[in-house]
Amino acid sequence: MFRHTKMLQFEAKPAGPDPLYARKLQELIGGAYGEMTVTMQYLFQGWNCRIEGKYKDLIMDTATEEIGHVEMLATMVARLLEGAPATATAEAAKDPVMAAVLGGMDPQQAIVSGGGAVPADSNGTPWNGKYIVASGNLLADFRANAAAEAQGRLQTARLYNMTDDPGVKDMLKFNLARDTVHQKQWLRAIEELQADGLESDIAPNDLFDVEDQTHNNTIWHLSDGPDGNKGGWATGEDRIEYLMDPEALGGPGTAPEPDPALYATHADGTRPAEGDVETYYADGRWKNQVVGNSRASSTGEKKAEAQAQGRELARKRGVTHVVRRKDGEIAEKHDYGK
Known part of the structure; x- marks a missing residue:
């Protein structure tokens, strides 16, 4: 259950209208790292959290605070738009030509929301639920949270330097402080997850014996x-x-022949079979590799040398030897099948 309190967490009163800056503030509302993102990110992390107690309570406390931040910013946008577009013009766009170039307020703020904020970024792109991270793994989520707060604080700092309005600056000073403490809390929560033995340095804390x-x-x-x-x-x-000098572990990234119904352009016979030998050029060297193996069988500086080695290997295995040009296209094919 959520209960709304009419009082804002911090005051949101500009000294005067500024439609152009209202559009800029939309980034802090509906941008990829805006308050809508962290609101929904923390809410879903809290709802998905399987541990009752301090971690879930921290997530839900912060999520609910972020709802209030959306309201603060939406209120500020509405007040910056006061009188626009009929009687107010952004200070930076008083000249009619510049007004046309800069655009002043977001047209959506006039056409759709009636002089209020919209759930979109500063370019009018609608907020997207794909921005959020809520995986159920608290270590992975808390690291994403710290990164989101860092990006959000960075954008807030940039916007702080884009206005001289004392009322806007006062609100942004509060937002900067909250972004600071939220970064600190998630970083300390990560340390506590490790101290509690719930997670280690790597997420997830499993399959280390399975990985290569x-x-x-x-x-x-x-x-x-x-x-x-x-x-x-x-x-x-x-x-x-x-x-410092790694070698590719796989062969050429040749796609398989397409379904005929897809009508994708292809050349028949360009895909060697499993076990065939390929001579190809990669990383500045000529190499031989058995198709299906992860590593090259041999390498050489000169194509002729590598081609001779590949031919001998194909003969011993009784398979086809495929020789490619530097661009990856097949130059020669020789079948040594028994």
């Missing part, structure tokens, strides 16, 4: 930037190994 142990402590150097391995994550006792 070869790949759970490596970072692949896959960009031109050379300094990734200089970070603290790659040094010290608990460092993650930085693979």
Whole structure:
């Protein structure tokens, strides 16, 4: 059961109307990291929480507060729109040409909501329930919550510097403070989950014995930037190994032949069978790989050398040898089937 109190959590009175800024404030209402998002995120996390007690109570307390933040911002938007669009024009758009360019208030605020806030972002894009994270795993959710509050505080800080209205600034000072404490509470709640033995560092706390142990402590150097391995994550006792010259573990990403009814363009015979040998170019080297295996059988600097190795391997296995050009297209096929 929810009960509404008519008093705002904090005052929302601008010094004067400003339709253009009202449109900007819509981001804090219906944007991806706006108050509607954290409201619904926390509500569904609370409703999905399987543990009665401190964690669920914290989530529901914060969720209910966020409903009030939506109301505060909606009230501020309505007051910034007072008299618009008939008699008030945004200070930044007094010139008729600039008014046309800047757009002033969101047309939806005049056409749909009658001079009030709308459940949308600053571009008028409707709020989307896909913005929220409510997985049922408290560690994963609390980390998402801390990130959402960080993004929300960042946007609030930017908007704080976009207005000189003292009433708007006063409300945003309050919002900044609440975003600060919400970040702190979720980070401390994460620590408490670990102290209570409910979660560890990794979410979910399971299947560690199932995952491929070869790949759970490596970072692949896959960009031109050379300094990734200089970070603290790659040094010290608990460092993650930085693979500076990683090799692809799979073969070419060739899609299977399509259903004829889909009429997708394709060339017959381009897909080698399981067990065939492919000679192909990747990561600056020529490689041979048995189709179906995760690693290359051999590599070489020159195509002729790799092609000879692939041909010999195909002969020994009694399979087809497929030779690809650098662009991945098939250049040659030789069948050594017995």
